[in-house]
Amino acid sequence: MPASPLMSSDAIRDAFSAAMSAMYRQEVPAYGTLMELVADVNEATLRRDPTLRASLQATETLDRISQERHGAIRLGTEAELAMMRRVFAVMGMFPVGYYDLSEAGVPVHSTAFRAVDAAALTVNPFRVFTSLLRLDLIADPDLREAARETLSARCIFSGGAVALVEKAERDGGLSHTDAARFVAEVLDTFRWHEVASVNLAMYQRLHAAHRLIADVVSFKGPHINHLTPRTLDIDAVQEGMPGRGITPKAVVEGPPSRACPILLRQTSFKAIEERVSFPDDAGALATGSHTARFGEIEQRGIALTPKGRALYDRLLGEARAHVRPAADGSNAEAYRSALEHSFAAFPDDWDALRLAGLGYFHYSVAPDADLSNLGAADIETLIKVGVVRFDPIVYEDFLPVSAAGIFQSNLGDQSVQDFAASPNQKLFETALGATVLNEFDHYARIERASIERCLAAVRVLAA
Ligand code: OOG
Ligand code: NI
Numbered sequence: 001m002p003a004s005p006l007m008s009s010d011a012i013r014d015a016f017s018a019a020m021s022a023m024y025r026q027e028v029p030a031y032g033t034l035m036e037l038v039a040d041v042n043e044a045t046l047r048r049d050p051t052l053r054a055s056l057q058a059t060e061t062l063d064r065i066s067q068e069r070h071g072a073i074r075l076g077t078e079a080e081l082a083m084m085r086r087v088f089a090v091m092g093m094f095p096v097g098y099y100d101l102s103e104a105g106v107p108v109h110s111t112a113f114r115a116v117d118a119a120a121l122t123v124n125p126f127r128v129f130t131s132l133l134r135l136d137l138i139a140d141p142d143l144r145e146a147a148r149e150t151l152s153a154r155c156i157f158s159g160g161a162v163a164l165v166e167k168a169e170r171d172g173g174l175s176h177t178d179a180a181r182f183v184a185e186v187l188d189t190f191r192w193h194e195v196a197s198v199n200l201a202m203y204q205r206l207h208a209a210h211r212l213i214a215d216v217v218s219f220k221g222p223h224i225n226h227l228t229p230r231t232l233d234i235d236a237v238q239e240g241m242p243g244r245g246i247t248p249k250a251v252v253e254g255p256p257s258r259a260c261p262i263l264l265r266q267t268s269f270k271a272i273e274e275r276v277s278f279p280d281d282a283g284a285l286a287t288g289s290h291t292a293r294f295g296e297i298e299q300r301g302i303a304l305t306p307k308g309r310a311l312y313d314r315l316l317g318e319a320r321a322h323v324r325p326a327a328d329g330s331n332a333e334a335y336r337s338a339l340e341h342s343f344a345a346f347p348d349d350w351d352a353l354r355l356a357g358l359g360y361f362h363y364s365v366a367p368d369a370d371l372s373n374l375g376a377a378d379i380e381t382l383i384k385v386g387v388v389r390f391d392p393i394v395y396e397d398f399l400p401v402s403a404a405g406i407f408q409s410n411l412g413d414q415s416v417q418d419f420a421a422s423p424n425q426k427l428f429e430t431a432l433g434a435t436v437l438n439e440f441d442h443y444a445r446i447e448r449a450s451i452e453r454c455l456a457a458v459r460v461l462a463a
Contacts, residue, residue, distance in 0.1 A: 006173035009092030010123040017126035031295040038229045039066045045232040069230045072129040073222040076151035078431035088113040090168045095436040100423035104404030107137040133216045147217045156221045161185035190224040200278040200286045211411040215292045228296040249409035250329035253402035256339040261301025263395045268296035271410040302392035303443045308358030315342040360443040361390040363450040371461045397439045
């Protein structure tokens with residue numbers, strides 16, 4: 001019998017993100033409301049701005065504009081992280097970037113599993129921001145040990161999911177039938193569990209140590225804690241949330257609104273309080289609640305070089321030193337204006353940004369360029385004479401200060417705690433069983449390759 005053809009990993013990722021979206025909308029109705037608001041705002045933005053519509057039409061599938069771009073999970077053990085890496089690899093998602101959040105008061109370190117090459121991102125850019133709990137940051141040794149024991153007893157992947165991952169690794173992919181089973185089996189890992197795996201007293205102890213610790217340790221699996229569609233106008237969605245009965249977090253994270261968008265802007269609605277049952281030793285259930293799941297939106301801009309990122313970090317630091325956003329939103333307007341003020345120092349013009357070496361660009365030969373007599377020209381000359389054009393490379397990754405803001409507003413803003421900054425990428429990579437891709441190197445490679453392609457094309461065609 002001939003082997004059935006394999007489904008592409010990109011198509012499996014596409015199917016998985018659609019399945020996750022449907023599940024989450026059903027589990028968290030407020031998320032469905034957010035999706036409706038995002039779709040309405042995106043539609044209104046496109047109606048208002050025909051130029052934007054035309055440019056998106058040329059480069060992307062318009063009917064997918066409002067789809068999810070990322071989600072997030074929090075894992076409890078090294079073995080879970082290692083297995084999760086293999087699961088995501090089946091969907092063409094690989095670990096990019098290392099984020100230490102201990103510095104920001106959250107006892108985790110993280111990476112983002114995502115598609116890496118441009119063609120794969122175009123099919124579906126869905127990423128999963130994946131955090132690993134740092135048990136070593138729990139101060140109380142008894143509690144640390146109890147948490148470790150509880151976590152080591154759970155198994156977050158079904159036997160079927162593990163078998164299909166092994167099959168995919170052996171055969172270089174999955175058939176359509178197996179891929180459908182894989183999506184269903186893996187989806188189960190991300191499901192919400194209404195019954196906790198610890199008793200109420202233990203939950204309360206974990207919660208007192210840190211809400212995030214309670215969120216990871218008390219449940220049978222790493223429930224997806226948010227999904228994040230793309231919006232074309234994040235400020236409009238932020239403003240529109242209360243009108244739809246959902247409470248936005250106090251401020252939009254990231255850079256201010258600009259003519260030339262940089263990096264990533266994000267905001268979310270505050271996590272909902274959900275009913276949870278806690279089993280006691282006799283098996284009876286006590287009722288309590290837990291707050292973890294929310295919805296987020298994102299709007300992306302250009303990827304910055306290390307120099308651009310350093311400038312971004314400095315300006316953000318200055319704004320925050322001036323006005324620290326309060327959790328209740330009382331100084332949101334002051335924070336917005338502090339950001340605008342400090343980011344006035346960040347060039348807001350594509351060519352200025354490029355010439356200052358602040359951002360990464362993709363260079364291409366203009367469609368009907370006249371290439372005669374240009375064989376020896378350098379890239380700047382080719383740009384000047386209009387033979388080569390440049391377009392910003394979109395930032396596909398995350399920002400630690402923003403991520404901390406998202407974590408905190410959804411863990412209860414009162415619970416901000418101090419941990420000594422303790423980045424440990426080596427330890428993370430050992431747990432992962434792989435190194436993470438450095439995002440700056442990756443963007444630099446894309447840029448360099450595009451320049452080399454232009455120069456080669458001009459040399460060939462001008463010869
Ligand atoms: C992840 C928060 C980080 C983002 O968009 O920066 C994140 C979490 O709360 O688990 O998703
Ligand atoms: Ni997020």
